[in-house]
Amino acid sequence: MGDHDHDSSDFLTDKSAKIFVAGHRGLVGSAIVRKLQSLGFTNLVLRSHSELDLTRQSDVDSFFAAEKPRFVILVAAKVGGIHANNTYPADFIAINLQIQTNVIDSSFRHGVKKLLFLGSSCIYPKLAPQPIPEKCTAHWALRTYE
Numbered sequence: 001m002g003d004h005d006h007d008s009s010d011f012l013t014d015k016s017a018k019i020f021v022a023g024h025r026g027l028v029g030s031a032i033v034r035k036l037q038s039l040g041f042t043n044l045v046l047r048s049h050s051e052l053d054l055t056r057q058s059d060v061d062s063f064f065a066a067e068k069p070r071f072v073i074l075v076a077a078k079v080g081g082i083h084a085n086n087t088y089p090a091d092f093i094a095i096n097l098q099i100q101t102n103v104i105d106s107s108f109r110h111g112v113k114k115l116l117f118l119g120s121s122c123i124y125p126k127l128a129p130q131p132i133p134e135k136c137t138a139h140w141a142l143r144t145y146e
């Protein structure tokens, strides 16, 4: 990122590289941490929400300045189901934009080599039978809820 180096050949191949997994206690983040650990990665940097609130820009920047991770995997987000997203759309987008902007900006400023961002919305097959069979998730037209 910071040095505009587009060579991804060493992305996640150096087992000692410092990797910050943002949102490591979540559904996706905890699975990613388990996978990285099982693959032998030894230098994961992890902060719980209470240790580092990613909506706080100055705290995020101080963290990056101190830790200087080489890679960042961003899976921290305010996440809810369809009802929560529909009820509080402004809260969801405001908080998630803060998290994303802070982490991406600090990654750029502090020399992170690669950032993987799994940002997405709630995505479901639009016209699938209910309850949704698992096989439909990959083949049916999708509808997003933001």
Ligand SMILES: NC(=O)c1ccc[n+]([C@@H]2O[C@H](COP(=O)([O-])OP(=O)(O)OC[C@H]3O[C@@H](n4cnc5c(N)ncnc54)[C@H](OP(=O)(O)O)[C@@H]3O)[C@@H](O)[C@H]2O)c1
Residues within 6 Å of the ligand: 022, 023, 024, 025, 026, 027, 028, 029, 048, 049, 050, 052, 053, 054, 055, 075, 076, 077, 078, 079, 099, 118, 119, 120, 121, 122
């Ligand atoms: N689940 C999926 O199948 C899936 C698929 C593709 C992409 N995604 C995307 O991946 C991301 C994570 O999804 P998920 O299902 O893993 O959600 P999740 O289980 O709710 O995990 C989100 C994590 O982010 C943390 N977090 C939230 N706000 C934070 C903040 N202000 N500061 C620091 N940490 C914060 C949460 O900590 P606390 O719980 O302590 O707040 C939690 O550990 C979302 O953007 C989602 O759209 C999910």
